[in-house]
Structure formats: C-alpha cells, structure tokens
Amino acid sequence: MSVELEIHDSQGLPTEEMTLNMGPQHPSTHGVLRFIVKADGEVMRRAIPDIGYLHRSIEKIAEKVGWHGFMPYTDRVDYVAAMACNQGWAMAAEQLAGIEVPRRGEYCRVIAAELSRICSHLLGVGAMGMDMGAITPFTHALRERDMIMDLLEELCGARLTFNYMRIGGVAWDLPHDFVEKVSHYLDHLEPVIEEFNQLLGYNRIYVKRFADVATVDADMAIAWGLVGPNLRGSGVDFDVRRDLPYSVYEDFDFDVPLGSGEMGSIGDCWDRYIVRMREMVESIRILRQALAGIPEGPVIAKVARNFKPPVGDVHVKIEAPRGEQSWYVSSDGSEYPHRVHIRTGSFTAMGIIDRLSRGLMIADLVAVIASMDIVAPEVDR
Amino acid sequence: MSLINSAPEMVLTSTVDQVLNWTRKSSLWYMLFGLACCAIEMMHTGGPRADLDRFGMVPRATPRVSDLMIIAGTLTLKMALRTKVLYEQMPDPKYVVSMGSCSNCGGLFQYAYSVCDGVDKVIPVDVYVPGCPPRPEALTEGLIMLQKKIMQEKWITRSSDTPRLGGPIGERT
Amino acid sequence: MQAFLDTLLGDAVGLERQLGYLAGMVVFGAVVVFGFVLPFAGIVTWAERRIWARIQSRVGPNRVGPFGFLQWLADGVKNILKEDIIPTVADRPLFRFAPYVVMVGFIAAFVCIPFSGDLIIADLNIGILYVTAVTSVVVVGILMAGWSSNNRWSLLGGIRAATQIISYEIPASLAIFPAVLLSGTLSMQGIIGEQGAAPWQWHMFHSPFTLLGFGLFFTAALAEGNRTPFDLPEAESELVAGFATEYSGMRSTLFFMAEWGNLYVIGALVTTLYLGGWQVPQFTYNPVLMNLAQMGVFLGKSLACVFFMIWLRATLPRVRVDQLMALCWKYMVPLAMLSVFGTATLMVALPNGSHTLRMATFAVVVGVVIRFAFKVRFHLKRSRALDYSSLSTGASQGLSS
C-alpha cells in the first residue's frame, strides 16, 4: 500500500502526488462507493476502492430469519435486478432439498428474470450515458424502466423489490393479459434499443470516451474473476444460461453477444456497453419464446412451511444481469441456514478497478465504473 | 443575525415571511444522496413519470448549494459518520427527508449489525416517507408535505417556537 | 447610441454635451444590466429546464407562475438568502472576490453588444477585440475560485477551466478574423453594417471559408462558455461541481448567472459576426419602429443560438480533457488558419465577392438543414406512433396518463 510521495515527470522535475477522495457520496459512484484516487494532475496513478458503505449484513441476517424469510432480503442484494437474486436463493434452497419446480413456475421465473434483466441493463447503459455527461439517455432509460416496472408490479405488487419467487416456484401465476402486455411492450422496446444505440452508443464523442479505455483481455478477465457482460465484453464466450443451463433456459434459442473490439480493442469500455445493449435484444428473444411456450400447470411445488433441508452445502451459479452470481449455501439441517455467501459480479468488478485505473485519466475512472455497471449493494451486500 | 424572529407580527412582516417561504418551497434543490434501493426510486421520481422538476426540485451534486437532503436508503454505521459531515456542509436553511423504512427506523435491516437504524439518530429529520421502497408518488407526497411545512415557517416575525436557526426543525413539536 | 442621444440632447455643446452622453450611457447601461442581463440569465435557466425536460420526455418546472416562469425568481431569491459558507481552510479574500471577477468579465462584455442599429451602450471602434479581452477575465475569476476553495475538485475544475478557456481563445479569435476582414472594421455595428438582411448576405455564407469560420467560432465559444460537450470544468459526474464546489448561497448564484448569461453573449457574438446581426429590410423610416424590429431580429437570432446550445447540452456527452486539447490544437487551430487565409485569398481574388459562391454556400447549408429536419421528423413520428399510455392497460393506468 505504499505509494511514493514524490514523483518525477518526464523532465525529471519533482511533482507532488495529489490524493483525491471520490465518494462515498459522489454523483458518479452509483450509490455509495468510495475511491481514493492518487493522481498526478489529471492522470491517475491508482484508484483504490473503499467499499462497505452499504454493507447491510445480509449474509448474517440469513442465519437469523430462516429459509423462507430470507427471500425479501435477496431483493436487496441487487435491487436493480432483484428477480435474479430471488432465483439464486430459491435455486440454492431447492437444490439442497431436492425440490422439483413445476415447469410453469420455471417459465414464470424466466419471464420475470429476463424482464428484470432488461430493466437492469437499461439503468446500466443509461447511467453510462449520464456519467459521460449525456443526461437524456438516462431519463429515456428511466421512462422505459417505468413501463417494465408497471408490468412487474402487476406480476408481484412491487416496483423494485419484488419478492416474487418462493422456494419451490413462484408466489403467483401470471396475471390476466400479462402475456399480451409483455409482448406489446417488447414490440415497443425493440426500436427503442435501436434509438439508444443511435443516441448514445454510436455517438462519436461517446465512442471516443469509451473505446480503447481500460481494456481487459480475456485471460485477465478470467483470472480477476470478471463475470457476465464484463467477461463477455472481453471476448470470453461464456454464459451460465447457455453453458451450465439452469431453470428452463435449455428450451430457448438465444445468442451470447461478445465484445469484438468493434470501436477499439476487445474488452474496452465500449465493448462492455454494446454487450449489454445486445443482451437486451437477446432477452427480448428469450421472452418471446417463453411467452409463446409457457405450459399450463401449477406454479409452485409443495414445500413445507417449516422448511428444513438436509445437512450439506451447495454452490449455485446463475446468470444475473451483473454477471454470474455464485451462491454458497450451507445447511445444518435446522430451519435456519448455517451460512449464505453470495459472490456477486460487482464485487469482482470492483476488485479489478485498482488494477485498471493505473495511468488512466480521472474522467476515465468514471467511464470504467460506469462500464462495469457496478451497483453498490451487490458489492457490499 | 438579529433580524431573525425579531420583528413584530404585522401584515408587512408576515408577507415577507410568506414570500421567503414561497421561494424556499418552490426551489428545493435536493442533494443526490442515494444510498440504497430507495435511490432508484428517487431517480424515478426525478425521472419522466413523476418529475420532481415540476416543483422546481433539481438534483445537485454538492451539498453547498442544496437545500434538501433526501436520505434514500439504508444508512450503515460506516456511512452514518459521513452523512453527518455532509449534513453539516449544507447551508441553512436545510431540510431532511428520510425516505424509506431503512432510514426511518432501520426497517428490514434493523437487526443487522452494521446498520444505523434510523437516520434521526444522526441528523434531524423533517419528513419521514414510509415504504420499502416508497413509490415515486409517496416520495412526491412527502415532498409536498415538506413544502407545506416550509410555508408555516416564520423568519422575520416573532415566533413562539424555538428560533429556526437555533435548532433543527425536526425537534420542534 | 450617440446619434440617438444627439436627437435627445438637441443643441447642448461642450461639457454639457459630454455629460449628456455619459448620463445617457450610464442609464442605458444600468437598464441593460439590471433590466436585461441579470433577469435574462435567470430566465435562461428556466428556459433550459423547460427545454431539457421536453427533450428528456419530462414536463419541467410548471408550478410557480404560468408555465413555471417564475422559477428563476424563486431560485434566485432563495439562493441569495441562503447561508453563505466560507470554508475555514479557504483563502478568504480570494474566495470572496472570485465570483465578482467572473461577473465583471461577463457583464463588461455587454458594453459592446448591440441590440439594434442605435441601441448599444458604446460602439467602440475596437468592439470585438474588447469583448474577447474582457470575457477572458472570467478565467481569472474561475482560477481564483478553484484555487482559493482549498478543495482538490475545485482546483482541478479551475485548472481545467483555465487551460480550456485560454486554449480556445486562439481558435475563437482566429475565427473572428474572417468576419473582421470582410467588414474591414472591429466595431460591432460596423461588422453588422457590412452584412445584409437576407440570409445569403450574411458573413456566414460569404464563402465556404467563412462557413468554416462560423462553425469554428461557435464551437470555440461553446468551449469558452464551458458548455456541453466541453463542460469539463464543472463536469458533474467527475468533479462534483468543479470550481464552484465549495460555493454556496449568493456566490454560487453569481457563478450560475455568469454561466447562463454567457450563453447570450455567445449567441450575440455569433449573430453579430456571422448571422447578420440586427439587419432587417428598410420597411419604415420611423426610427423607433425600425429599432424595435432590429432588436426583435437580433434577439431572435441570439436566442436561436441559445436554444441550439441548450439542445446540444441535452444531447451530447462530454469529451475528455486530452481530447479537448487535441481537438483545439490539432484540428481547430489549423482549420481556423485555413479559414482566415482562405477568406483573405478570396478577398484578393474577388474583391467584390462572388454572388454564385454565396448562393452555393447558402444552398448547401439549407440542404443540410432540410435533410436533418427530415431525419428528426422521422424520429418524432416514430416515437409518437407508439403510444406511451396505451401500453399498460391494467392497474397502473392512472400513473401513465
């Protein structure tokens, strides 16, 4: 942690290093993240992340509230895409107890999770624009998100923290007309995504800001444990939904968009942006298939109210919007989990920022944070 | 400032008070203080559908020019100390809206070891907005309530309450 | 102005006449500053918020006064009455003084900004030079603010502002030259007088070189006014609020006013130099009517520029600091040189100008604008075709209406 105090510029003149404190309340730190930036003028020497300003001890609470009772807390693990966390917890408990979820329940989960993914990516790319100084894409993203939230609200009664899934299935079946409404919305969304790309993604200034910035190559991304869109932005062809299929994702036909270095080099910020945009399109494809193929039947399996899974532990991986969430759940056979650990996408993405930030400009740090789509509660839990 | 709460109550002075309150109420600039889940709903409240800008409320990045701090989300102990500093950096008159159960009382997380249950343990609060997270409509209503509260304030005329600058508004009954 | 005062003063001579001039200018100056400049800066913030809101599919301020028009008044009064915090670690004299320096730099520019054929506080014969000179004072104020706040974000903002404004002075000044060359004078009224009322008589369409000069001047002026995409000194997402981070109450209001008021200065300069200023066809010989018409035209053109800047701000992301410098030194300065020398060469080759060239340039610009308008119309139509409220027919219908 020792950083030399006196540094020399190219002419050998001594310059003083400037320590900037960015956050925890800074407009672009997406919640409460803090960076201690060691800068030489506009150029950063390091940006040391300091996290934990939103550490809400969710993992400890899990040990107190029981298996069913933990579900609302999973919403708060990643409030931008709560459905994925719901699903992770439900799947972990189901695998421990060996519960088979009814197929309609799985379809409901997929529909909810994919809507949630679109919702999350919209906020992510909107925030990318806002951090670059373009505010309009952000409000347009909020407009679209509001509509998805309406749909999800009809589904489960909450706009943000859904608490929709249960161990063994989902809480409620799809409401009346839901399928039509979602397909109507998807029709609306497809051109909007295109518009987003025109307004933001292929905007020349935006490309200049994002291309060739903070390039992460494939090996580095894997070694540092980047996941999800960040990993795919580096060109690693891996998607948990396709490669380690869970739920009913095997039934669907979808592509995994990869970063191709279209505007700069593979794995730069722009690649991470465009992967998210294209993932939304793929989510729309999955949603259309799921809506068309949803079977009849019950949505939830019979699970004891006094749920006590056998002793053991599981690792469950799901593809959350911010990348693979790895749930480690250990049961000691009682009605309370023994240990829950959630390794989230943002956590590892945050870990790499110190490494990436060296030699970038201060304005680029904002771009890196935005392009990694870091959400504070997922880092801190 | 000896002017504050010193003048007798007459038509002129109360009108001045009314005008001052009106300007404060119509231009509540809130600080971007999103902490957790409620931050997203706060953004949505500032977004296209609820649009706080209608009431003249715009987000500000620095506490120095903001009048209102919307505590949106869970306040952890680590953050609580910072919150106090930020609150002290705001110039008077300043108001605090506690948004969501977590900042009202700890909410879902009151039994967590690292969460400060209730932002009023750290700074005074004017309006509490319940909900987990509150919908944009709820936040808007809370802010309208704050506006009503501001309209009742007395600045120049003598007031039986404690002087405005003497104590935070949250402590008045 | 002088001619206008002459009619008022009648046959006074000597000292009385000079005093009359002075009084007239002071009165008019005060009217301009308090009746136009300061409210205008406020009203632009209201307009910007309304326009932004529309672009962002929101509503914008609409609770105070008609269409929320009094928003700027509420903001202003509230800010002036707010507590004025000076950080204990700040350099107090500099910290207090900085906003006034910025304000002086911005208000002093109005001395030379015309409103109509007769209404100008003082038509200096070095007009445009004077404006460029006094607007640079703003840099000093910003640097003072950034330095004295004793906050690293402020310092970064201040230094960014200084580098940016000083660098962009060069392409901006160079891009003024074509208009000055064509007019043969530095006086603002003189420059406008050389242009005509019809669009193709404007300096902007004189030749492709002046068109280039217009574009460069506008861009450089944006950068000098710290406007998006060059709003790095107060980049909200990077530097919190840049050089104004530590300012509260009235002092921050002064910064705000200078920034938004500067929009008008930019618009007025662009209008004067390239967009034909207050030129209207001679439709009447009544000087009052004529002046009013000229004022309307000038304000209209300037406000169109202001609208364009607001539009840009709502649309574009901002550039990075090294890209900003590269844009200035690698592209804009050489292009500005080209514009100056091109115009000069053309003036030597065709002393009376070429009507064909003018019309061709005009046609090209009109063509580009029409094409752009079609594109915008296409997007507008498509965005309207999808009805926002018909989407969720269920529980949330009350919300989306």
Added chain:
Amino acid sequence: MDSTGIHAALRGHFDTAVGELAPGPFEASIEVDASAIEAVCTFLRDEKGLEFDNLSNLSGADYPELERIQAVYSLFSYKQRHSITLRVNADRTAPVIPTVEAVWPAANWLEREIFDLLGVEFSGHCDLRRILLPEDWVGYPLRKDYEEQPDYHGISTVRENLLTMKRD
C-alpha cells in the same frame, strides 16, 4: 474432466495432503490441508487437462462445535468447463490459511472479505485489511458467537422494541 479424475490427479501429486472425495448435491468437494492449499491451487491451475483458471467463489463458514472455520474454494475452468470445490479447515482460535492471491488475483478481495467477516488470516496476503466494515470495527460478525458492540462512534446500535415504545 469429472471430479474423480481431478481427485485422482491431485492424489497422485500431493498424496495425503489431499483428503477423500466427498460427493455433494451440486459438485463434489475435496478436503485439502491448509499448508498445501497454495501448491494445490497452483497445480490445479497449471496442470494440463485441469486448467482451473478461475476462482469463482471463496466462502467461509464457522463451525463452533467442531472448533474450526472452513474456507470453501469453488473453482471453475473456462477452458475445460469443469468445476471442483476445495475445503480447507483452520483452527477456530487462530485461523491461518496461506493465500492463493498469487494463483488467482480475484482471490485478493475474496480473502479480504473472509478476513473481515470471519477473521481468517490469509498468510502472505499483500493487503489484508478490513474491506466491508470500518477499520476500527471490533469482532468478526459472521462468527456464530459474535456479539455486537453497544455503540459505534457514539451511534447506538441497541434498538428499542418499537412496538412497546410509548409515545411521549
């Protein structure tokens, strides 16, 4: 490669430092001696056919009745698309496990998290500080016998029962 193959390869190379293969509901796990974990991980990463290039999760759990703290390494290979779980037990009173930071840089933060919440010291770690909790926090919250401090910098962490609180 399936878990038995991985286990066989490890056994062949490390002998008794590697425990038996325990089948699990999701993936099989292998118990590894704390002292050997870094060598095992390096072997798993570098050996042809294994190539575990990713540490996908590092969790820890407290077992007070067994007097131990267990670190659970979940490894994944993007090249081979297989996974394995390693378990390392440490003494509960003074848990020390060698760091695997040199093997996968991702371990840096994951180990800091375990240190912060469970108090496991990862020997050789370059920057072993608290990560989620403040530097001056007392105790390791995810241990089963953790007791909260009554206040933190003057902010009380004791909460009244809101239901029985009287209005005044």
